[in-house]
Amino acid sequence: MEFLDLPKRTSGTRTYGITSIVDFGVPLKELENILYDYGHIIDIAxxxxxxxxxxxxxxxxxxxxxxxxxKPYCGGTxxxxxxxxxxxxxxxxxxxxLGMDWIEISNGTIEIPLEERLNLVAQLKKDFHVIAEVGSKDVNKEMSTSDWVDEVWSLLEAGCCYVITEGRDxxxxxxxxxxxxxxxDLVDELLKEIDCNKIIFEAPLPKYQMYFINKIGANVNLGNVKLSDVLILEAQRCGLRCETFFMEQNECKLLL
Incomplete structure (x- = not known):
């Protein structure tokens, strides 16, 4: 029985409001039990x-x-x-x-020039839905804000379905x-220049998830979510946690 006014969530086959989980080896039978209860609030694995x-x-x-x-796919590594x-x-x-029709193109560990990644997108999008990731796993490698925006924009223009912002687990x-x-400041600039529905923000911890929900809305795309946090995240999206408690029905901001 539903009796509360909650932020309106996308449903069914979502194109935004996506929850993308990371599977680091959960056993098959355990995964089946998890998906039986929570599969409807997971979009990408x-x-x-x-x-x-x-x-x-x-x-x-x-x-x-x-x-x-x-939608399952293999990590960029x-x-x-x-x-x-x-x-x-x-x-x-x-x-x-394996029956996978999604593929990730990244350069988190090795340097792959943007032009080369764009060429790979052009080739691979013929057979796969392509997700690209921008950003390095090396904390000592810094990209300028303008480079971030340029890379995300260029990869989307080349045909990527989504671009992931690196955050690691x-x-x-x-x-x-x-x-x-x-x-x-980087997040603000990305939101100003890019359709937020095409970005998946890696947010491995609840505190990061709450930041993006409060900033963008209940239907922000979030990635690297732990399977154990899936229900907690959905509660956050629906304003059922202290930090997102005062979100209202009309506060699902879509920055198009």
Whole structure:
């Protein structure tokens, strides 16, 4: 029975308001139990880092996610490993053999020039839905705000479905500084220049999730969410936590 006025959430096959979880190896049966209850509030599942390459029954895990209408893909580290070893054709065949039709292009660990990444998007979008990630995992590598905006814009223009802002699972790189503080000026500039519905902000901790919900609205796209935090995040989106308590029905800000 519903009796509260809550922020209106997108539903069904969402194009924004996305929750993208990171799977670091949850066992298959445990995952099935989690998805039975919470699959409807998960949209995308990243098999974190290069873990998919070592995951037992990875094909069954991919099929399980798809059964719940969740889009699975492999973390960018596996893409970068394949790129580094000149194995991209083998990698894409591997993804196809698993039934994956989403692929991430990133340069978090190795340097891949933007022009090269744009060429890869042009090639891979023929067979996959492409997600790109901007930002380095190295906390000592800094990008200017203008470079961030240029890269995100260019990757979207090249045909990416979404661009992820790097944050790691620790919240200590990319859009966060090494102490874990959000680079709010950078976020402000991205929101001013880019359609926020096309950005997935990596927000691995509830405090970051609350920041983006309060700043953008209940239907902000959030990534690197832990499976154990999925229900907490949905409660936050719906104004059912102290820090988002006063969100109203009309406060779902879409910065288009």
């Amino acid at each position: 990243k098999l974190g880092i290069g873990s998919a390459y070592l995951t037992p029954n990875v094909d069954k895990k991919v099929s399980l996610y798809k059964k719940f209408d969740i 596996l893409f970068e490993k394949a790129y580094y070893q000149n194995r991209l054709p083998e990698y894409t065949e591997y993804l196809k053999s 620790s919240g200590t790189s990319g859009i966060y500084d090494k102490s874990g503080l959000i680079k709010s």
